Amino acid sequence: MKKPYSIGVDLGGTNLRVALVSRNWEVVRKVKEPSMGMEGGDVIQLMKKAIDGLMSPEVEGIGIGVAGVLDRAENRITTSPNIPPLSGYSFNDLNYPVPVYVENDANAAALGEARAGAGRDFRNFVLMTLGTGIGGGIIYGGELLKVAAEVGHMSIVADGKKCFCGNNGCLELFASARAIIAATIEALEGGAESILRECCQGKIYRITPEDVYKAALQEGDILAREVLKEAGRYLGIGISNIINIMSPEAVILAGGLVGSWNIYVDEAIKEASKRAFKSLFQTVSIIPASLGDEAGVVGAASLVFNSGKVF
């Protein structure tokens, strides 16, 4: 007897999201808690409390999307760069009376978009999550490829700066929110002219990507525009690599930076159009995700309903 709900968890690093999701992808109830900088054990306690609050006999199982590299056979996080204390943790230790499935958080978001979002009309697409870091998930033939899909840690500048992951010149060092902020601060510290100096009561270390985008768009600020365009150009290099390898029908972009579409993503599309194989670029749609913050919990919940299969 199939039960009508599953619980989806998105344990991405900045916030913990837990939701009760129906079989027609409705988010019936949801909980959001800040989890940034918490100890691994505390995050697990926070998650357990949220799950307990949504648990009922009508819940078929629990799906968890978590940042990091996984050992799926063991429901274990092998490496968790965002929440280091979670490295090595197995979700089997939760001892819930229902099945628990674990997937990488960006993979879960890709599944969410495949089920109920911008990916519904595509059999083959790559989701890129553009936030503090850059993640990815690959849908092929309507199913999630259970692979790392760490597209943010593809080196695009062979001898570029060192990434925390151990590689050099990773895409996310050039195209993520963290990269945009770092480039902005560096330019301001170097004396560049910008309206952003007056931002955040002069505390430039508090500047957000939204501040940069607003300055670029509303004030036509040259520094802000250049920083966003340069990040977008690198994103385009990453996208063209993905197109040449996976030849997807769509590249779906999710995460906070999608809000800067008109400069950052436009530049990325322009760059990818110059670099990707022409015949492949002509058939790819580069579009925004549509589920916002809910993609992760919906995708995680879908792991339960179909044991990881999309169709």
Place this chain on the structure above:
Amino acid sequence: MKKPYSIGVDLGGTNLRVALVSRNWEVVRKVKEPSMGMEGGDVIQLMKKAIDGLMSPEVEGIGIGVAGVLDRAENRITTSPNIPPLSGYSFNDLNYPVPVYVENDANAAALGEARAGAGRDFRNFVLMTLGTGIGGGIIYGGELLKVAAEVGHMSIVADGKKCFCGNNGCLELFASARAIIAATIEALEGGAESILRECCQGKIYRITPEDVYKAALQEGDILAREVLKEAGRYLGIGISNIINIMSPEAVILAGGLVGSWNIYVDEAIKEASKRAFKSLFQTVSIIPASLGDEAGVVGAASLVFNSGKVF
């Protein structure tokens, strides 16, 4: 009634290979013809003649592996960088009385290795063909991913030199046989000391990658060693990108450059070990292909027997 044989074609650019292959992957008869620099129509004529020579009522169908990007629904080559006149050609025009299947040549080689070669023991692997250029094929869950897999045209030096494909800084500009020869000639022209000056009766433009490898290995030639190590280092960057994205059980290396394993591939493995996610590198095998020149025809033939499915 299933027939015992299929005909596999490998139309890679340098040579045309056509073989009669049995259901247990035995190459019963084979034909090899040089096709370098031929006109598109001539290559097709050459291929038809070879196929006709192997055709019989016992042949189930024809599988063709061809360099380039494909429209699989139409059996058409969209773009053929190695044999430009073939761009746009549809193999449906051959009008054979048996089914014809078309796949990218490196994808076909990956299928060949999956069926009968070094990939038999893996469900998930990426094949890289290391020759004049660099190609790829991805096997996931025992099946060929019908994607471009143009891993040689992944940019790893964002603002590196221009590739004929339109991109900049492609892996194959740094790690292919063409790259090794170009770097060797450039160094010799620049006055570098090397035993290779005496190679090929002083005609340095005739130096082959084998010459470079021999000089590096047998003579301990510094230039030769450095050129191979540098190419290997870039190959390692490409391999680590592939590991971080596809988290394969194996990366299988095919093509002429595999003969330079002890310097070129060793350096690649060393570089990839530094760059790829540790937990993913620990579980990946980096090994040579085992079918040699026959991988392409065996894989192409397998398209017929299982309509593209491996298991």
